[in-house]
Amino acid sequence: MKVYFAPNTRAVRTVWLLEEIGLTYELERFALGQKEMRGPDYLHINPNGRVPTLVDGDVTLSESTAIAQYLGARYAPDLTPGPEDAHFAQYLQWLHYAEGMIMPPVNNYVVETILLPPERRTPEIATRAMKLINRTLGAAEAHMAGRAFLAGDFTVADTITGHAVIMCRRMGAAFDGLPNLSAYADRLESRPAFQAAEAV
Numbered sequence: 761m762k763v764y765f766a767p768n769t770r771a772v773r774t775v776w777l778l779e780e781i782g783l784t785y786e787l788e789r790f791a792l793g794q795k796e797m798r799g800p801d802y803l804h805i806n807p808n809g810r811v812p813t814l815v816d817g818d819v820t821l822s823e824s825t826a827i828a829q830y831l832g833a834r835y836a837p838d839l840t841p842g843p844e845d846a847h848f849a850q851y852l853q854w855l856h857y858a859e860g861m862i863m864p865p866v867n868n869y870v871v872e873t874i875l876l877p878p879e880r881r882t883p884e885i886a887t888r889a890m891k892l893i894n895r896t897l898g899a900a901e902a903h904m905a906g907r908a909f910l911a912g913d914f915t916v917a918d919t920i921t922g923h924a925v926i927m928c929r930r931m932g933a934a935f936d937g938l939p940n941l942s943a944y945a946d947r948l949e950s951r952p953a954f955q956a957a958e959a960v
């Protein structure tokens with residue numbers, strides 16, 4: 761199994777889950793922005809030139825949530841509540857919450873504060889994006905009251921939306937008023953598999 765990876769990106773989600781499951785994998789490392797990510801060899805594997813991409817035999821996937829769902833279904837049913845599980849609906853909701861709700865404003869915020877050259881940035885867009893990030897985190901904060909993980913015990917969803925929560929905290933989202941999410945992010949960051957994924 762091969763993971764196309766760059767540090768401090770969504771590719772950490774994939775490696776984190778592989779570490780949780782205990783699968784062996786090979787890493788193809790990029791640095792974010794490296795020109796080879798847009799080169800013909802990699803575009804042949806992932807036409808968007810982004811990370812992560814997972815290649816498992818004849819399967820190639822390049823959406824981090826789809827990769828997580830695939831790895832869970834195929835290799836870690838214990839981390840993947842099925843339809844018969846009382847947490848199934850909650851699991852789906854929070855598995856998809858990161859890319860559906862949290863990451864769109866995160867993308868805007870990163871573009872406006874890091875990727876664009878200073879003269880092309882629009883501060884109002886960054887401010888609005890951060891406001892939206894905080895709002896999406898507010899819903900997760902309410903959900904996490906009295907819960908250790910998003911859907912019962914630790915699941916694949918925690919490697920996706922949990923990772924987005926950790927990234928938002930590192931980006932400077934307003935965690936002062938988010939005690940449940942702060943404790944949740946601490947809980948996830950202390951997991952050996954998460955730490956291993958950050959250290960690859």
Ligand SMILES: N[C@@H](CCC(=O)N[C@@H](CS)C(=O)NCC(=O)O)C(=O)O
Pocket residue numbers: 768769770771792793797809810811812822823824825859
């Ligand atoms: N929805 C995709 C987003 C993938 C994505 O945008 N990855 C970023 C890193 S977090 C990337 O590769 N950016 C490189 C670029 O835009 O050049 C996923 O969840 O995998």
